Amino acid sequence: MYISMIELMKKAREGHYCVPAIAVENEHSVRAAIQAAEEKKSPLIMIALYKVNPDIHYFGRIVEDLAIRAKVPVAMCQDHGGTYAEAMWAIRAGFTDVMVDRSTLPFEENIAQVSEIVKVAHAVGVGVEAELGHVGMANQYETDGTGGFTVPEEAIEFVERTGVDALAVAIGTAHGVYSGVPKLQFDLLAELREKVPVPLVLHGGSGTGDENLKKACQMGICKLNISNDLKRGAIANLNEKCKDGMGAYAMYPLLYEGYKNVAAHYMTLCGSEGKA
Incomplete structure (x- = not known):
């Protein structure tokens, strides 16, 4: 579905x-994510940046063909759409949703650009996620992870004026690999969950720590983006089972297995297991 x-x-x-929200880039990662979801009986959201695959239109056909045959509900969202054209290409490629990231722009410009894409996307039945506040990079956590938090009053106005369907919020996570475990602003999350009328999204889930993430999910995060942990899990599984070099002949199955196992772990952690 x-x-x-x-x-x-x-x-x-x-x-x-x-x-x-499991980051995918090719047929193998899409199949691994779907298999994990079917085994866990979990709904599945997949995400992909515009440039991770050389041909977004053909990639969209692969995703749709596999998704409609899945035994669980599956969605596909373009992640961090950088331009209007990229969002349009994702829609043409058959993605069910787009994430419009204008979080580094001033408030009014963010609203204006997001509203433009919402109007087009909604006209063809595509959902839109935007970001308010800014989720930066983990290797710059001393600055990116300690500022730029989402302001609840601004979030209420932003959702009302843009018509977005979901909102990515900044509460202390960052993209990439942390040095240590990040500190999340749970009091802020509680306020956002109470006041913002649309589902909340957390970017930068990899490396944030299971306890942090489990609590965030229970407190109102409805979509958790995972990318780095999936790739590292795939590489770790290959390295573990290829110590004599012979595992190289099974490179793709081993990468697939490691990727699937990490995806399955997050389905259990997020509480989506059995919810399909």
Whole structure:
């Protein structure tokens, strides 16, 4: 079943759980994510940046073909769309949703550019996620992870004026590999969950720590983006089972296995297991 992630997130919001958003780049990673979801009986959101695959249109056909045959509901969201054209290409490629990232722009410019894409996306039944506050990079956590938090009053106005379906918030996570475990602003998350009328999203989930993430999901995060941990899990599994070099002949199955195992872990952690 291939549907918008917004429907999956609304159910997660009502049920007090979260759906992990699994970063995919090719057929192998898509198949691994779907298999993990089927084994865990979990709904699945997949995410992909515009440039991770050389041909977004063909990649979209692969995703849709596999998703409609899946035994669980599956959504596909373009992640961190950088331009208007990239969002349009994702829609043409059959993605069910787009994430529009204008978080580094001033408030009014963020609203203006997001609203433009919302109007087009909604006209063709595509859901839209935007970001308010800014989730930076983990290797710059001393600055990126300690500022730029989402302001609740601004979030309320932003959602009302743009018409977005979901909002990525900044509460102390960052993209990439942390040095240590980040500190999340749970009091801020509680306020955002109470005041913002659409499902909340947390970017930069990799390396944030299971306890942090489990608490965040229980407190109102409905979509958790995971990328780095998946790739490192795939590489670790290959290295572990290829110590004599012979495992190289099974390179793709071993990468697949490691990727799937990490995806399955996050489905259990987020509470989406058994919710399909």
